[in-house]
Amino acid sequence: MSREPGGIDVDGLVREDRVHRTLYTEPGIFREEMARVLERTWVFVGHESEVPQAGDYRTTTIGRQPVILSRHTDGQVYVLLNRCMHRGALVCRGERGNSSIFRCIYHGWMYNTRGDLVGVPFPGGYGEDFELAEWALRRAPRVGSYRGFVFASLAPEGEGLEEHLGRARAYMDLLLDAAPEGTITVRSGVERYAYPANWKLQIENLLDGYHPNFTHQIAFEISERRRGTSGRRANSEGSGATARTFGRGHGVLHYGAVNRGYAMEGGLPAEYVTSLRQRLGAERAGEVLAADIQLFVFPNLFFQGARQHYRVVRPVACDRTEVEAYPYTLDGAPEALNRRRVRGLSWWASPAAFGQPDDLEAFVRCQEGLRVEAADWVLFSRGMHRERIDADGEVVGDITDEVPQRGIYREWKRLMRRGGS
Ligand code: FES
Ligand SMILES: [Fe+2]
Structure with a gap:
């Protein structure tokens, strides 16, 4: 087995379809990944x-x-x-x-x-x-x-930010172009949560389209009862929604037309749609309004477009993580629209909300279960046999496939191997 600086056998621990349990449990690996990943890349x-x-x-x-x-x-x-x-x-x-x-x-x-x-x-x-x-x-x-x-x-040299972001910029554009003035404001407070488990459990989960029907079953039921909408169908195999990765660990869940779009929920004020059309043209405005995406920008930033916020993942120790969720307002959008969207975050992701707390319970159970030494591997093979590359070079799979997670670990491995970008 080849050992690398820091005594970590990166190739042995991370394979295309699985990663070793010690990635979540070993303080030594945590120290190295902070030094080689978080404290080197953008x-x-x-x-x-x-x-x-x-x-x-x-x-x-x-x-x-x-x-x-x-x-x-x-x-x-x-x-x-x-x-x-x-x-x-x-x-x-x-x-x-x-x-x-x-x-x-x-x-x-x-x-x-x-x-x-x-x-x-x-x-x-x-x-x-x-x-x-x-x-x-x-x-x-x-x-x-x-x-x-x-x-x-924190690295003086390496690839530029543009290169690092790559296609993530186009997806950020898709989210931020929803602002009639093209800019957003992040001054609506912050939801903060911490959990006693590894940070990678959170970043794997952000683009995990396999778990919602199970982890969030109750939330979907409540949502159906209250509003007649549900994410359940979109998060089912074969729904037509896709999970994607496109290099550097970034990825996206693309619900497209499958969800009728939280964005459209409750209708959109006519003056808002008009102002978007004026700035972007009808075609682009249509794309922006129909977009229903979740975007992960490796290693610590995640956007949930429908609930108009982004989250920042902050690793603290190998078994402790803090996450901050920032709602943002779209500059130039009607206040009522901004208010409704920002409220969507507290419905889903505040400490007493219907969604996020169930994910945290899953992370803690993983952290505890991974103490079992008789099983080495955490499996990310789902959908490997059916992933495809699209015309833009994105790796695309079914919404329930572990395509984004494989993308995350390819980048993790690249950075761990070469000591950063
Ligand atoms: S003035 Fe800052 S440590 Fe002394
Ligand atoms: Fe979840």
């Missing part, structure tokens, strides 16, 4: 509309490392590593806010929102050659954004 950090004014900031993590997304007086957005250059304390503890200065709680070193060290208390204690400029907060070496979505990589 990771979603936050949306520009979360920090609209100079001095606005929000904190988050890239892999295990704390960062600050901030807007400086020069109008630029920065991704700063949240670590005082004196003796290492977080310089910003708050989750979000506005401040012209990050003042370290420990000895009072002060940084501006671009990370420059602008003052240290009692400077006489440092020699004449002490240069403030040398002790600026470190920044993520690469930062890029697409339609307001800010991504960063």
Whole structure:
């Protein structure tokens, strides 16, 4: 068996149709995947509309490392590593806010929102050659954004953001073009949940079209009773809905015309449809309105178009994960429409909602079941014999097939093998 740096036999642990149980249970593998995957590739950090004014900031993590997304007086957005250059304390503890200065709680070193060290208390204690400029907060070496979505990589070199996103951009366009002004705003709060199981259980699940009829049976029943709609049929084998992957671990569930579309539920205000047609033309507006997709952007970002939100997956330990779900509003859309869509998130994914808590129960059961040592493999072979490549180069399968999960592990393996992009 070939051993690689870190002592992990990546090829032995991840095969085309299965992965080894230790991917979920071994702290050593977790450490390596944080270093080689999350802390190397492009990771979603936050949306520009979360920090609209100079001095606005929000904190988050890239892999295990704390960062600050901030807007400086020069109008630029920065991704700063949240670590005082004196003796290492977080310089910003708050989750979000506005401040012209990050003042370290420990000895009072002060940084501006671009990370420059602008003052240290009692400077006489440092020699004449002490240069403030040398002790600026470190920044993520690469930062890029697409339609307001800010991504960063902790690796100084590697493929560009455009290359990383690839066809995911076209799907982001499909979701974001639903905004009459072409932009969204992410200031409607956040639903947050944590569960005691591995982060990959969540990213596998985001595009798992096999489980809803079973895990979410109760939610579908309630939904049918209340509104006369259900996702049940669309999530059945042979429904015509598809599961897809298209490189770099990204993937999509495409319900297309199968679901009549949550987007259409309750009807759409005529002025909204008109404004979309004006901006996009009738054909594109039709495509956007008919789109019913869920999109996963590897390794940590997921969009559920119908419930107008995105989620960010934050691995904490090999058996602990935090997830944040951000509803967004479509700029230029009628307020009633935005409100109705944002409410859809709390119906499905809040801690007391009808959908998401059942997934979390499934993750915890997996984490516990995977302690069994007599069985090595977690199986992702479903639909391998019937997947096809379409004209755009996407790998396409039935909605219930494990096509996106195979895509995720191909990318995981690529990054683990070469130590990042
Ligand atoms: S650790 Fe920040 S000022 Fe000392
Ligand atoms: Fe689910």
